[in-house]
Each structure stands twice: as C-alpha cells, then as structure tokens.
Amino acid sequence: MPAPSATTRLLPASLAWLLALWFACGAAVAIAAISAFPSLAGRGVIVPGFEMLADHDPAASGRLAAGFVMDRVFAATDLAQWFLAPVGTAVAGLCWWRLAGARGRGLAAVVAILAATALGLTLVHNLSIGPSMLDSLAEYRRLLSNGDLASALAVRDGFDATHVLADRLYGVRMLAVGLALPLSLLLPGTPAGRGS
Numbered sequence: 001m002p003a004p005s006a007t008t009r010l011l012p013a014s015l016a017w018l019l020a021l022w023f024a025c026g027a028a029v030a031i032a033a034i035s036a037f038p039s040l041a042g043r044g045v046i047v048p049g050f051e052m053l054a055d056h057d058p059a060a061s062g063r064l065a066a067g068f069v070m071d072r073v074f075a076a077t078d079l080a081q082w083f084l085a086p087v088g089t090a091v092a093g094l095c096w097w098r099l100a101g102a103r104g105r106g107l108a109a110v111v112a113i114l115a116a117t118a119l120g121l122t123l124v125h126n127l128s129i130g131p132s133m134l135d136s137l138a139e140y141r142r143l144l145s146n147g148d149l150a151s152a153l154a155v156r157d158g159f160d161a162t163h164v165l166a167d168r169l170y171g172v173r174m175l176a177v178g179l180a181l182p183l184s185l186l187l188p189g190t191p192a193g194r195g196s
Contacts, residue, residue: 011091012095012185012188015088015092015111018087019181020181021084025084026077026170027174040066041059041066045066047061047065047068056149078125078130085122088119088177089112089115089116092116093116095108096108107187114179114180117173118177129169133163136156137159140152143155
C-alpha cells in the first residue's frame with residue numbers, strides 16, 4: 001500500500017488539532033462557569049453598588065458577582081469559537097473531499113456533518129442568543145444600579161429562560177465537537193487510521 005501523501009496526512013492532523021482546541025475552549029468555559037456561579041452564589045458575595053440585591057437575595061448577589069468575573073471569559077471563548085468553528089468545519093469538509101477510500105470518506109463525512117452541526121449552533125448562539133442575553137444582562141445590571149429591583153427581577157426572569165435554551169444548545173454543540181474529535185483521529189493518514 002502506498003504511503004499517504006503530505007496532504008492526506010496534514011489535513012486530518014490539522015482537523016484533529018482544530019477540534020481539540022474547539023472542544024478545550026468549550027469545556028474550559030463550562031468548567032469555569034460550573035465552578036464560579038455555585039461557589040460565589042453559596043457565599044452571597046456582595047458587589048459594591050448592588051447591595052440592594054444582596055439584601056433581597058444573597059445567592060443572586062453571588063451569581064451577579066460570578067457574572068462580572070466570567071464576562072471576559074465568555075467573551076474570549078465566544079471569539080475563539082468564531083475562528084475555530086468555521087475553520088474546523090472547512091478543514092473537515094476538505095478531508096471529506098480529499099480522502100480516498102470508502103471508509104475514509106464515510107468517516108470524514110460523519111466528522112464534517114458533526115462539525116457543521118456545531119458550526120450552525122455556534123452561529124445561532126453568537127448571532128442571536130448571545131447578543132440577546134448580553135442586552136438583557138446589561139439591562140438587569142442597569143436597573144439594579146438604579147434601584148429598580150422589581151423591573152430588574154422581571155428582566156432576569158427573561159434572561160434565565162433564554163439561558164436554559166442557550167445551555168442546552170451549548171451542550172449539543174460540545175457533544176458534536178466531542179464526538180467529531182475521536183473520529184477525526186481515525187481518518188486515513190493519522191497514526192490510528194493508517195491501516196485504512
């Protein structure tokens with residue numbers, strides 16, 4: 001059997017690295033959020049200027065503090081996924097197009113479909129759900145800082161409902177990337193897929 005060409009080796013290796021970075025990015029922000037929000041909510045941390053919320057609901061005050069801590073993390077990982085999602089999906093499509101052999105093409109097709117699904121969910125989040133949540137969060141914080149607790153809590157209820165949807169879609173996105181990653185390591189040209 002002839003040795004795989006440089007392209008046949010480079011594409012699956014690049015794909016595996018991109019998927020690994022994409023998955024690590026998604027997992028890191030999830031782990032950070034799972035750590036920060038319950039921990040600070042349990043301690044009832046008070047943010048200066050938002051003491052009224054702490055008096056009303058200490059756990060919500062802690063979650064508000066966690067939100068301020070996590071703002072930059074969410075922004076950075078959303079930005080990273082803006083790059084990793086389309087580039088990873090494009091490389092997956094190239095692997096599907098370039099790989100010879102029925103097994104290699106079929107496996108590459110599955111990886112490409114999983115990557116495209118995750119890309120679609122990234123676009124839905126970053127173009128629609130994410131901006132809507134940021135607007136609601138900014139309005140919630142603005143109302144709290146102005147002392148309008150009742151209006152702030154109404155805005156937070158809407159944010160919480162959207163957040164549930166966002167969490168579910170994020171889980172599906174990371175599941176798709178998490179499934180695509182090990183499959184990409186079996187593509188022809190990779191160490192595990194050389195027998196293909």
